[in-house]
Amino acid sequence: xxxxxxxxxxxxxxxxxxxxxxxxxxxxxxxxxxxxxxxxxxxxxxxxxxxxxxxxxxxxxxxxxxxxxxxxxxxxxxxxxxxxxxxxxxxxxxxxxxxxxxxxxxxxxxxxxxxxxxxxxxxxxxxxxxxxxxxxxxxxxxxxxxxxxxxxxxxxxxxxxxxxxxxxxxxxxxxxxxxxxxxxxxxxxxxxxxxxxxxxxxxxxxxxxxxxxxxxxxxxxxxxxxxxxxxxxxxxxxxxxxxxxxxxxxxxxxxxxxxxxxxxxxxxxxxxxxxxxxxxxxxxxxxxxxxxxxxxxxxxxxxxxxxxxxxxxxxxxxxxxxxxxxxxxxxxxxxxxxxxxxxxxxxxxxxxxxxx
Numbered sequence: 001x002x003x004x005x006x007x008x009x010x011x012x013x014x015x016x017x018x019x020x021x022x023x024x025x026x027x028x029x030x031x032x033x034x035x036x037x038x039x040x041x042x043x044x045x046x047x048x049x050x051x052x053x054x055x056x057x058x059x060x061x062x063x064x065x066x067x068x069x070x071x072x073x074x075x076x077x078x079x080x081x082x083x084x085x086x087x088x089x090x091x092x093x094x095x096x097x098x099x100x101x102x103x104x105x106x107x108x109x110x111x112x113x114x115x116x117x118x119x120x121x122x123x124x125x126x127x128x129x130x131x132x133x134x135x136x137x138x139x140x141x142x143x144x145x146x147x148x149x150x151x152x153x154x155x156x157x158x159x160x161x162x163x164x165x166x167x168x169x170x171x172x173x174x175x176x177x178x179x180x181x182x183x184x185x186x187x188x189x190x191x192x193x194x195x196x197x198x199x200x201x202x203x204x205x206x207x208x209x210x211x212x213x214x215x216x217x218x219x220x221x222x223x224x225x226x227x228x229x230x231x232x233x234x235x236x237x238x239x240x241x242x243x244x245x246x247x248x249x250x251x252x253x254x255x256x257x258x259x260x261x262x263x264x265x266x267x268x269x270x271x272x273x274x275x276x277x278x279x280x281x282x283x284x285x286x287x288x289x290x291x292x293x294x295x296x297x298x299x300x301x302x303x304x305x306x307x308x309x310x311x312x313x314x315x316x317x318x319x320x321x322x323x324x325x326x327x328x329x330x331x332x333x334x335x336x337x338x339x340x341x342x343x344x345x346x347x348x349x350x351x352x353x354x355x356x
Contacts, residue, residue: 037063039084039101041256041300041308046264046271047075049291053088055103058255058298060271060285068097069108077120077164077207077251078297081127081145082306088295089118089131096121096131111147115139119294120207122167122174123306130188132165132176140165140174140186155186156193162186164207166216167305175216179204183218183231198231207252207296209261210304217276219252219263226276237263237279242272244284251296258302264293271296 037055043063046054051070055063066086068075070093078088084101087110094114098107111129115136122130127145138161142151155162159180166175172189181203185194197216205220214229223238239246246265253262255273260282264271269292273283287293300308 037103039086039103039299043299044262044271045078045086045088045295045297045299046269046287046289046293047078047088047251047295048269048287048289048293049075051075051090051093052290053078053086053099053295054287056271056285056287058273059283060287062287064103066099066103066105068093068105070095070097074291074294076118076295077132078295079121079123079129079303080297080299080301081123081129083127084299086297087121087129088297089121091117091119091134091294094118107147111141111143111149113141113149113152120164120166122165123303124167124171125306130165130167130174132162134160134163134179138162138178140176140188142188151188153186153188153191156184158182158184159204166208166210167303168210169214169304171305175208175210177205177208177218179206181205183208183216183227196231198227198233201225201233206250209252209254209302211254212258212302212304217252217254217261219249221248221250224249224252224261224263224274235276235279237274241279242270242274242281242284244268244270246270246272251293253296253298254302255298256300256302256308262296262298264296266292266294269293 042058044056044058048054051068051073053066053075070090073093074091076089076091080086086099087096089096095109098110100106115133117135118131119134120132129143131141138157140153140162144150159178161178162176163179164177172187174186174188175183175197177183181201182196183198185197187194202220202222205218207219209217216227218225223236225233226235228234248266249263250266251264260273260275262273269289270286275282
């Protein structure tokens with residue numbers, strides 16, 4: 001009797017591959033992958049410190065954590081370009097970072113030539129970025145969409161200079177607050193100082209935002225003020241009206257709905273949403289922070305110099321919960337190999353029988 005001896009039978013090798021391939025694919029698919037969440041109108045972005053920004057729903061559910069890689073730096077003011085990219089200032093790192101509309105870090109260090117402590121930013125309608133600085137020269141810096149320097153301006157600098165800035169609808173007048181009792185103006189078209197916008201506010205005052213009707217909202221430590229287009233106080237939202245009561249209101253931004261604003265306590269990190277007309281608290285949540293909340297942004301927020309951000313639909317991110325397409329393909333390939341292995345084994349037995 002004569003039989004074929006092929007060492008380790010080919011059918012056995014193929015059978016082993018067929019069984020091992022799906023197991024290997026499953027192990028690969030189970031590896032942790034950074035899950036990202038695409039930005040949606042109304043989402044809230046909170047500077048939670050240590051170079052990170054928390055991405056929350058407008059009810060306070062954490063959707064994602066954006067990491068600039070600037071560990072140890074306070075996360076300050078933020079703004080969006082028209083493509084929906086987020087730009088966040090990092091105080092001690094002396095730079096801004098750019099994140100895509102799916103939360104991916106695109107540029108860790110955007111722009112150059114910073115003096116010290118960039119804290120806020122504002123875009124014009126041609127996607128040129130202005131940055132205000134709390135330290136160093138206190139200059140307002142201007143960059144193109146790629147981060148190349150275009151200009152710098154030297155407004156009147158008192159207290160912390162151009163700490164918080166916001167560009168008006170004419171795209172020339174820049175209002176800015178330096179954490180004092182005055183909101184000032186500077187014309188970036190003529191490179192000249194303008195008259196003070198508002199004086200006698202309860203210092204210190206921080207983030208400023210201009211409404212579509214020309215009114216200005218400013219976060220002062222003891223409460224938010226709503227100012228007329230001529231700088232007169234129209235309404236006060238005292239810290240004592242919020243629950244829990246904050247110790248130092250700092251960040252502020254306007255919701256896309258045009259009827260509410262958001263503010264946050266620098267020290268505790270509590271985030272509040274408030275009705276502009278009634279002063280009633282609408283929402284409150286408290287994110288986990290590592291230092292303080294020095295910046296707050298809302299996707300689709302009202303910015304008078306630019307249209308709301310409307311990003312193109314990003315490609316679906318690969319996440320741990322995505323359909324395991326690769327696994328299914330490998331299983332199918334394994335099944336094909338298994339069929340071939342069984343076929344070869346059956347053929348081998350037939351050859352052995354015929355040789356008997």
